[in-house]
Amino acid sequence: MKKKQLNLEVDQLLDLYLLAGKLNDQDWQQEIIEKLKNQGKTNHETEGDHSMKIHNLWLEYKNLNAQILDLYNRLKDNTTDEDIFGKINALKEKRLSLTHKIHKEERKMKHSYQ
Numbered sequence: 416m417k418k419k420q421l422n423l424e425v426d427q428l429l430d431l432y433l434l435a436g437k438l439n440d441q442d443w444q445q446e447i448i449e450k451l452k453n454q455g456k457t458n459h460e461t462e463g464d465h466s467m468k469i470h471n472l473w474l475e476y477k478n479l480n481a482q483i484l485d486l487y488n489r490l491k492d493n494t495t496d497e498d499i500f501g502k503i504n505a506l507k508e509k510r511l512s513l514t515h516k517i518h519k520e521e522r523k524m525k526h527s528y529q
Contacts, residue, residue, distance in 0.1 A: 469520045
């Protein structure tokens with residue numbers, strides 16, 4: 416949920432809370448308080464989800480780099496092994512795709528803070 420939209424909903428709920436107070440409706444006020452608490456949790460969880468997803472993507476990226484490095488080290492012993500070159504190219508393509516996913520998730524996270 417975007418921050419502006421969340422702020423608007425919070426403002427509306429606070430207005431309803433004040434109205435419920437003027438009407439001496441404590442049950443309604445309690446319902447509104449619970450909604451406000453839940454909104455804060457939901458917003459925090461989605462930010463945490465984005466952070467965890469980005470973290471996992473970076474771990475996968477580091478793993479791909481380690482695999483590529485291992486294959487390059489194998490090339491030192493056998494510089495004509497076409498199979499190794501093919502594996503390296505496939506891993507590089509995966510890494511490029513992963514880079515796009517990481518940037519996409521980071522943009523999502525950046526926009527969710529605005």
